[in-house]
Amino acid sequence: SVKTKHVNVRVIVATNVEPKILLEEQKLREDLYYRLNVIYFHIPALRDKKEDIPDLVDHFIEISNKKMNKNINGVTSEVLDFFKGYNWPGNIRELENTIESAMNFADGDLLSMEDFQTQYSSEVPEEVVNASSPAIPKGKGLKYAVExxxxxxxxxxxxETNNNCAKAARNLKVPKQTLHGKIKRYELDCID
Structure with a gap:
């Protein structure tokens, strides 16, 4: 066609490196930077906004429930603690993919640590180990770290409950029978 057609577009650009740093390192042309930098938003990485994790987890579960025709209601407190202790190098996309992957293995109403054991490589990222958790020997896999x-x-x-199994189960938000099985497996003691 020889006819000119005018369009009105908006260009939205995202980068995982600060644009000014790219400019200083001459990896971004100055004229392009000033053309694109009309409105600038700095969105912090997930590792810097861990208080957002519970809401994001609920959001991604809702999306995956619709996609997979499932009815998962959330995650256990152990999973949430695990997520808050992890550094999320893949940012929000890693969290989304982690939830979706776990939902493929989930059988219950809540995603538990067992649902997340098969999706990572055999090496445990060092960020998973935080100050309050036991040390993970180098070369051990995610299954070991999760256990x-x-x-x-x-x-x-x-x-915290003076070895009261029923109270501990309530605090952990797991059925008492499930906790009994885990206590037996880990050779721990509790009072019924």
Whole structure:
């Protein structure tokens, strides 16, 4: 066609490196920077906004429920603690993919640590290990890390409830029978 057609467009650009740094390193042309920098939003990384994790988890579960025709109601407190201790190098997309992947394995109403064991590589990211959790020996896999963290959380709940299994189960938001099975597996003690 020889006819000119005028269009009105908006260009939205995102980068994982501060544009000014790219400009200083001469990886971004100055004229392009000033053309694009009409309105600037700085959105912090997920690792800097961990208080947003519960809402994001609920949002991604809702999306995945619709996609997969499931009815998952949320995650256990152990999963939420695990997520808050993780550094999320893949940012919000990693969280979204983690939730969707776990939902493929989920059987219950809540996503538990077991639902997340198969989706990561055999190496545990160092960021997963935080100051309050037991140390993870180098070369151990995610399954080991999850079990150690779960054991730590159960021991803590039992200590806080004077080894009262029913109270610990309520605090951990898991059925008493589930907690009994885990206590037996980890060779812990509790009072019924």
């Amino acid at each position: 150690e963290y779960e054991k730590y959380l159960i021991k803590t709940a039992l200590e």
